[in-house]
Amino acid sequence: MGMPPKRFPFSILARVLHIYTEEKPFYIRGGSQVISQSLADRIIDLGGEIKYNCAIEHIIIEDKKAVAVVDEFGNEYHAKTIISNISPIHTYFKLLQENEIPAEAREYLKGYTVGISALTCFIGLDCPPETIGFTDSFNLNYDSLDANKDFMNAYNLNATVDPIIATNYTVDDPTVSPEGTSIITAGVLKYSAPWEELSPEQYNETKYRLANQIIDRLEVKFPGFRSHIEEIEVATPLTHMRYLGHPGGSVYGFEQDLKSSVFFFPQDEFIKGLTFTSGWVNTCGFGPNYIYGDRIAKRVIKETE
Template structure:
């Protein structure tokens, strides 16, 4: 029986980077994936002549700042030898936000332009906006440093993270209200909270800062996120790694509080004293490990974890250009403040059963004209959702409700762009149950669990399991999102390499 230095479960972003990093350092690595393609959320699918990206809208951490400093994700990709194998597309504009009935603003990607644009919206609050962004930048920089500390197994102290210890436990709305009140500025500084998988009224400032500290510097990828996943797998295999898709893990094998390997649903056993799980911690401890091997303390810690929200997605392939459809911005947030709001400018976009409160949509062709055939364009739109009511439906009702709610999402979009109605060539929809099926996440959450403070303390700052040889990456570490989960894979695998080195001594 072949024994591996390490087994990685799940080829999502964290698992891919973790597996490649281990293989780059000469380890014999087996990467297992239950789906038929690698990538998790970083995949694409084809309908007709259109290729749709499952989840990637914007990627952070790739660009250089005006002083030539590279983003953290750029450094990781370069170190792993994959940066030059991916064609990144810079997004000059960060996003546009529109509050129906009150106007909108398009924010540029450059940090300086991001702040100046919002200051122009509310000149009287220019100083407050500047100070808020400076605070966000400081906290966000410290947040990025957390990955280094996790990789180095260093204690996280107030001396090293003064801003996070002072402001990290505060809610975003508390810090924001101290600096500005303008509703459009508030909207612009709120909509990206969806990238954290938690409503802004409950979102810790620490997590929020990790999204906004870059200003709006973002990029996309020619060929979609699948091209990143494929590039990583190609490099992984060229380093001697073994990748197996259509292989679902049934059980983690544990002896004397140590991991010894995995058992698949096909009955295959693969042996290793080191396993990296790119799977939600709750699912690992509840579904993949016999409870006799899990301590009461672990189960108690898991109780503070709350599944993050999911989304309802609609994917459109239009047989016209984005100009013909009337679309002007690549990444867009539209808020309907008249639907179940506490105030006219309640900018959260949480799901209601009856109405579409807000819509997040992307038109990939604006930044990348080669994204689809000439004279066509691709649209991806998301509406925040929770899974409970979908899980309670019978199959016939589920399909009926899927079409009904999908029509509401589509009508919301077509109300903005009526010229697109007669150009719909392909359409696909996905509910939280779709994401649950493909990702194996609780409730179809695309960010696993909410990044609340209790979860950080109990789970999200811990890469190692109490079970020796078991490690975690992905959304179980710090937070979800593309660049965050890539970073988690690097941090977790760096820690594993440190542990390998200690054992060899």
């Protein structure tokens, strides 16, 4: 959840523990992309349209109300309500003109901290999971019992003590990769700040040095791991910034501490006709985001009927 235990609100911890122990986590056969694809198919079936590779660059405000968006190719789309699924930070400060940014939004968002990002190794192995002793799909690897102390390394440019989240998708879904192979993601949570200071050369060296540290640590737990790597791609906090556009490359929105959770979600709105979904304004993660998106959609339909 991207928080050290001592700063993690009990209300979220209790819910997560309940889900993991009672309801159990689930994998989607084919990977999480399958959910996005199903939603996309349904939107198209119902006569909707989806535009890919087409970022919104500007929100048009008329009489203090959001009335339209403009994409990177200059196309304008008008709507009764505009729903932003990106951060309120980028929505207000990148998509509006300076003189249109509500002063209250500036003040309101000051209280919230951009959350953590990740360094993730996406790995293809030339063997089935059991060859290297990978028998459980989801593994949280802690090298010490002091999770609060280990978490502090998220601000540093090494991966020597961070808890490693390693998932082998093939354990639960052998069809996810060709027979006799397997797919693993192994990652640590990292803040983007020190990465933003690196030169291109330093960035390249740092990215592969940290990936190597993760592989070295997994090699101890799963002997033979390194020799079976056929493909590996490494994503850093800067990769997440580049491809998702989120401030800090955040993977869980704002920090999930008490001040931006449960009773204090940053859900206040400051411009008529502009509302929000996404993990930035609610508990982050696939499940909560789908449920919250559905809630906002129903609310907007009711309001605009």
